[in-house]
Amino acid sequence: MEASSITKDTVKPTAKEAHLSVRNLNVHILKNHILKNIDIEIPDKSITCIIGPSGCGKSTLLKTFNRLLDKTENVTITGKVLVDNENLYEKDAEVTHIRKKMGLLSQRPCPLPMSIYDNIAFGCKIHGTRNKKKLDEIVEYQLRAVGLWKEVKDRLHVPANKLSIGQQQRLCLARGLAVEPAFILADEATSALDPISSKHIEELFVELKKDYAIVMVTHTLRQALRIADYVVFMYLGEVIEAGPAEQVFKNPRRELTKKYLEGAFS
Amino acid sequence: MRFIEEKIVKLFMIGATALVFVFVASILYTIIARGLPALNWDMITKLPSGGFYIGKEGGVLNAIVGSLYIVGASTVLGLLISIPVVFYINVYLPKDSKLAYIARLSFDILFGIPSIVYGAFAFTIMIYLGLRTSLGGGIIVITLLIIPIFIRSMDEVARQLPRELLDATYSLGATRLETMGVVVRQIAPGIVTATLLSIGRAIGDAAGVMFTAGFSDSIPTSFSQPAATLPLSVFFQLSSPSADVQDRAYASALILTIIVLILSVVGRFVTQKFSKNKI
Ligand SMILES: Nc1ncnc2c1ncn2[C@@H]1O[C@H](COP(=O)(O)OP(=O)(O)OP(=O)(O)O)[C@@H](O)[C@H]1O
Ligand SMILES: [Mg+2]
Numbered sequence: 262m263e264a265s266s267i268t269k270d271t272v273k274p275t276a277k278e279a280h281l282s283v284r285n286l287n288v289h290i291l292k293n294h295i296l297k298n299i300d301i302e303i304p305d306k307s308i309t310c311i312i313g314p315s316g317c318g319k320s321t322l323l324k325t326f327n328r329l330l331d332k333t334e335n336v337t338i339t340g341k342v343l344v345d346n347e348n349l350y351e352k353d354a355e356v357t358h359i360r361k362k363m364g365l366l367s368q369r370p371c372p373l374p375m376s377i378y379d380n381i382a383f384g385c386k387i388h389g390t391r392n393k394k395k396l397d398e399i400v401e402y403q404l405r406a407v408g409l410w411k412e413v414k415d416r417l418h419v420p421a422n423k424l425s426i427g428q429q430q431r432l433c434l435a436r437g438l439a440v441e442p443a444f445i446l447a448d449e450a451t452s453a454l455d456p457i458s459s460k461h462i463e464e465l466f467v468e469l470k471k472d473y474a475i476v477m478v479t480h481t482l483r484q485a486l487r488i489a490d491y492v493v494f495m496y497l498g499e500v501i502e503a504g505p506a507e508q509v510f511k512n513p514r515r516e517l518t519k520k521y522l523e524g525a526f527s
Numbered sequence: 528m529r530f531i532e533e534k535i536v537k538l539f540m541i542g543a544t545a546l547v548f549v550f551v552a553s554i555l556y557t558i559i560a561r562g563l564p565a566l567n568w569d570m571i572t573k574l575p576s577g578g579f580y581i582g583k584e585g586g587v588l589n590a591i592v593g594s595l596y597i598v599g600a601s602t603v604l605g606l607l608i609s610i611p612v613v614f615y616i617n618v619y620l621p622k623d624s625k626l627a628y629i630a631r632l633s634f635d636i637l638f639g640i641p642s643i644v645y646g647a648f649a650f651t652i653m654i655y656l657g658l659r660t661s662l663g664g665g666i667i668v669i670t671l672l673i674i675p676i677f678i679r680s681m682d683e684v685a686r687q688l689p690r691e692l693l694d695a696t697y698s699l700g701a702t703r704l705e706t707m708g709v710v711v712r713q714i715a716p717g718i719v720t721a722t723l724l725s726i727g728r729a730i731g732d733a734a735g736v737m738f739t740a741g742f743s744d745s746i747p748t749s750f751s752q753p754a755a756t757l758p759l760s761v762f763f764q765l766s767s768p769s770a771d772v773q774d775r776a777y778a779s780a781l782i783l784t785i786i787v788l789i790l791s792v793v794g795r796f797v798t799q800k801f802s803k804n805k806i
Contacts, residue, residue: 327698329697329698360699363698367691367695369689369691371692371695384699384701387700387701387702388700440699
């Protein structure tokens with residue numbers, strides 16, 4: 262345990278401020294208007310859940326936050342996404358720098374084709390950390406942070422895809438955290454997992470929200486009910502309602518939100 | 528009844544597998560039985576001599592070196608051309624791209640074209656340009672011959688590439704180049720397999736080099752000189768009326784087989800090294 266406390270002090274990422282606001286964001290793919298006049302604020306140090314029926318644009322919205330949408334063919338993006346008052350879509354914005362601030366957790370875990378150790382070290386290496394000892398510490402710290410250290414400490418150098426799916430997902434989370442992001446973006450990150458692994462990730466999110474702004478897309482209303490601090494409800498590319506979870510779930514302002522929560526459609 | 532059917536099917540499978548073994552064994556037996564007595568140190572260290580077209584004495588060093596030159600150079604060239612193509616159709620083009628479809632179709636067609644056609648095609652062009660048979664010509668034809676093999680077998684692996692892998696790597700703040708590095712690691716086993724297949728095809732091909740690399744009883748010192756190859760050595764030695772020279776054909780075939788064997792063992796080893804991080 263002593264070793265771990267030493268590790269903690271030296272490589273614990275310093276908590277960052279995370280401000281994200283979306284101003285009048287519109288996304289077209291060819292002639293389809295996928296996102297319509299999105300205006301939301303993502304609060305720091307809390308979990309924001311984006312909910313809404315399938316195809317309403319949740320994933321698309323999330324992808325605009327780290328500019329992964331740019332690579333899609335025929336896409337036009339207008340409006341602003343401000344991260345710490347910097348517009349991501351400014352002409353000369355530096356994309357790799359932006360992406361580094363956003364940890365991504367996808368639906369299916371996708372470990373890099375390398376060892377468990379290297380999965381975490383990779384991000385640090387490309388951003389200039391080369392010191393072996395420092396890397397060791399970061400790897401241990403992040404594996405502990407996602408509760409994976411005990412399970413894998415004796416096989417750090419085996420290929421990451423030898424792990425179970427649930428473990429892989431936690432490894433992907435640790436990998437993202439290792440580059441010291443300010444946000445965690447998760448797109449249905451638990452939907453491919455078994456209930457126990459899924460619960461594990463949820464608990465981690467609750468733990469991690471002390472230091473990060475977490476934005477998650479979820480299909481399970483119950484999950485949103487359990488862990489959301491804020492809720493964004495989308496429908497057909499529009500944000501219908503956004504606000505504190507308590508208020509949206511208990512007193513939805515809009516008729517549509519109420520119907521969706523009652524399960525009238527999904 | 529179903530039990531008997533299953534027995535019959537099983538017998539068929541065992542029989543077919545056994546047949547393949549018999550083929551392999553009898554081929555090996557023939558070249559070893561006839562080639563081994565004629566195989567000696569001179570065979571692999573000396574140039575042909577002794578009158579007959581491809582030599583009653585001396586060895587086939589000219590052909591060994593010529594084959595290795597051609598295979599080595601065309602493998603490197605083939606990789607340099609194929610990897611960007613595979614990247615382009617799998618990473619840059621969208622999944623359902625028409626262009627990627629057309630490209631794959633073309634490579635399938637090229638894959639099926641026999642090597643004599645490549646040889647004839649290159650021969651025509653060489654005549655048109657006034658070039659003579661040469662090492663360079665052989666390298667170009669063999670490169671053309673193996674590019675479709677390279678692309679097809681690498682594409683097979685690259686198509687399984689999860690698109691999420693790209694997103695995952697980008698979202699760590701990786702540049703395009705760093706992301707490509709990760710993709711190469713992911714498809715590394717595919718690249719090794721493709722290389723092995725291509726080398727096997729390249730080193731054993733006689734028809735493609737016949738009119739392009741030509742033949743020579745010395746080792747080429749520049750790309751413009753003709754070069755001998757092992758398959759053509761075998762061919763010429765076998766065509767000789769002298770039984771001694773014919774036996775030397777089997778010795779050359781044995782050398783060719785041993786080279787292929789060494790390359791695939793090395794290849795397997797490398798694959799295992801690479802795939803330590805896969806599967
Ligand atoms: N590359 C694309 N080309 C064309 N249309 C697209 C593309 N990507 C997304 N869309 C469309 O954008 C809309 C929103 O898609 P998105 O994936 O954001 O929905 P979602 O809310 O995440 O749905 P789900 O809950 O099923 O994941 C859909 O109508 C979809 O068809
Ligand atoms: Mg989605």
